[in-house]
Amino acid sequence: MKQLSGGQKTVVALTLIFAIQRCDPAPFYLFDEIDAALDPQYRTAVGNMIRRLADMANTQFITTTFRPELVKVADKLYGVTHKNSVSRVNVVSKEDALDFIEHDQSHNVERAKL
Incomplete structure (x- = not known):
């Protein structure tokens, strides 16, 4: 585990949680920035999986x-x-949330340049 990146550790942890969810589902799950260490394609995959699980398992x-x-x-x-x-x-x-995220990310890029 020490040799895994932050994103890889996140994927391993989510895999365990999703496996448990399939065997013994809870009524809700609370995740705090689980996508922070993931690359965009993995964030998309995690989002799609969460969407499917929410639809299937109520x-x-x-x-x-x-x-x-x-x-x-x-x-x-x-x-x-x-x-x-x-x-x-x-x-x-959704539009307002995406606008906020875009503004936040561009603001962080500007701060990083300073």
């Missing part, structure tokens, strides 16, 4: 992400804003 998958691949397969999207020490959770459109 299970909810709740994920946090800053990547477009999981947003594109989601049924419902929420945005969390923070202002004056208060967090707000709002339903957002």
Whole structure:
């Protein structure tokens, strides 16, 4: 395991979780940025697998992400804003979520150049 990359470790962990899910499904799964270490093609594959499993098993998958691949397969999207020490959770459109991600990624690229 020490020789695996972060993305490879993520794939191994997800494989185990998905195998358990097929044998003993839970009503929902909560994933926090599982796609952060994955390359785009693997993020797309994970998103498609989550979509298929959610459709087949009547299970909810709740994920946090800053990547477009999981947003594109989601049924419902929420945005969390923070202002004056208060967090707000709002339903957002897929278009708004993708715009936010694009802006966030371009902002991070600009910061990396500094």
